[in-house]
Amino acid sequence: MPSFDPWVWVSALLTLAIFSFLYKDNPFYKIAEHIFVGATNGYAVTFYWHNVLVPRLFNPLFQGHQLWYIIPLTIGILYFTRFIPKISWLVRIPIGITIGYFTGIAIPAGIEASIIKQVGGTLLTSENFARWNAGPLGIVWSIILFIGVLCVVSYFYFSKEHKGVLKVTSGIGIIFIMIGFGAAFGYTVMARVSLLIGRLQFLLGPWLGIIR
Amino acid sequence: MNFIDRLTTINRKIIYLVLAIVIVIPLIFPSPQKVRVMAPVEKLFNAVDTIHEDKALIINFEYDPQSQPEVEPMGLAVLRHAFKRRIKVLVMSLYVQPLGLAKSALDQVVGEINAESKSNPDSIIYGRDFVFLGWQPGFYIPILGMGESITNVYKTDYYGNKTDTLTLMKQTKNYNNVELLVSLAVSDIPIYWVAYAQNRFGLQVGAGVTAVSAGDFYPYYQSGQFTGLMVGMKGGAEYEELLATRLNIHKRRKAGETLSSITFAHLTIILLIVIGNVGFFIKRRKR
Numbered sequence: 001m002p003s004f005d006p007w008v009w010v011s012a013l014l015t016l017a018i019f020s021f022l023y024k025d026n027p028f029y030k031i032a033e034h035i036f037v038g039a040t041n042g043y044a045v046t047f048y049w050h051n052v053l054v055p056r057l058f059n060p061l062f063q064g065h066q067l068w069y070i071i072p073l074t075i076g077i078l079y080f081t082r083f084i085p086k087i088s089w090l091v092r093i094p095i096g097i098t099i100g101y102f103t104g105i106a107i108p109a110g111i112e113a114s115i116i117k118q119v120g121g122t123l124l125t126s127e128n129f130a131r132w133n134a135g136p137l138g139i140v141w142s143i144i145l146f147i148g149v150l151c152v153v154s155y156f157y158f159s160k161e162h163k164g165v166l167k168v169t170s171g172i173g174i175i176f177i178m179i180g181f182g183a184a185f186g187y188t189v190m191a192r193v194s195l196l197i198g199r200l201q202f203l204l205g206p207w208l209g210i211i212r
Numbered sequence: 213m214n215f216i217d218r219l220t221t222i223n224r225k226i227i228y229l230v231l232a233i234v235i236v237i238p239l240i241f242p243s244p245q246k247v248r249v250m251a252p253v254e255k256l257f258n259a260v261d262t263i264h265e266d267k268a269l270i271i272n273f274e275y276d277p278q279s280q281p282e283v284e285p286m287g288l289a290v291l292r293h294a295f296k297r298r299i300k301v302l303v304m305s306l307y308v309q310p311l312g313l314a315k316s317a318l319d320q321v322v323g324e325i326n327a328e329s330k331s332n333p334d335s336i337i338y339g340r341d342f343v344f345l346g347w348q349p350g351f352y353i354p355i356l357g358m359g360e361s362i363t364n365v366y367k368t369d370y371y372g373n374k375t376d377t378l379t380l381m382k383q384t385k386n387y388n389n390v391e392l393l394v395s396l397a398v399s400d401i402p403i404y405w406v407a408y409a410q411n412r413f414g415l416q417v418g419a420g421v422t423a424v425s426a427g428d429f430y431p432y433y434q435s436g437q438f439t440g441l442m443v444g445m446k447g448g449a450e451y452e453e454l455l456a457t458r459l460n461i462h463k464r465r466k467a468g469e470t471l472s473s474i475t476f477a478h479l480t481i482i483l484l485i486v487i488g489n490v491g492f493f494i495k496r497r498k499r
Binding site for chain 2: 022023044047048051052056102105106109110112113114117118120121127131133145180183184187188189190191192193194195196197198199200201204210211212
């Protein structure tokens, strides 16, 4: 039995309006798209205003009289100088601070997590063999992984012409890359189909009452 | 236009229609699919299952409405598992959008368990058994800050309660009191947990991610940085299978019931790829 909840109807009609783009661009799609963009931005602005700016900046500064909060306020305001051509160069200050802060935090952690530990994961050690959960075959998988990593890295070595040994390794590297692309495409199909299923479950379930 | 030309120029609207049909029919007429549980999901299940009673589990909800169908079943499954085992749970998000979805999943699972419980100790009580920490800005800052003191980062919970007054938070000071974190995410957030919480504080991290991003996460599982990994609907369905077979939890399988649709959709797409390629090669030979 179809739902009597008006919000379920709003949600269902907006879903159908977005799906109508599969046929062709049309006013219903555009209305739904604009509602989405407007609602998202409205939600974000009010959320950050009430949960970040007011409790973490304005209240301590104007009610708690903690004057050092003027410093982050000033740095934040400098972002808006890009709208005034004469002093737009000042925007470089907050951008520089942001980049410096995030780079400082990200580089050591990124090197540790995404390079050192990942290189460790490719080494031919008994610990890595066991991680495959494949018994003696773990050694085979680890060797394939080891060869794959070396060959793919050699494919991206562009300082020397791909001839001789480098031609062979980069050729094998392409095979690994193509297998990776194929796997990624397969996963993408599964992901997108899953999202479609989610919407169809909503339309057939809570809206039309055809399924549970 | 001959037959071969038709093969390589199938109207995309026909493809959409065929896909919709092959997805909808199994939803209306479900046929149970056998779920084979793979090692990454089993390892995550085992890691949750063996959490010590004096330690907590953090569930990090990082999915938004767009990816809800894929990741929500994982969230429900992990919550059911943790509460069934009476594991203390902290729920939090580093982005704003997941908050409502996290609350919805918590309300659902807590409601299910409390509807069946007969006494106070049987029930799942807020503050004693779980806490919804909510959200804090600057996602590096909470990750690093929680290693020192969780209540300093989250001074109030999602509902506005002071966290240092909650029983569970008195026992759970920082990552030393947390055995595992499961990040259910659509973005790189699980990798941030590895980079900042695991490298610095030694926190075990597991992940549940969308299928489209699986390739980014498998290397972290293979290297042992992730304790376990769930990928897409299939990952959620495997966890649901483990809940049913090992813990006798037989709730609605939101991921498992979609597997038939996914299977038929995949077969259709494989068929379309084959048809397109056969048409392409025949045309090329004729030229």
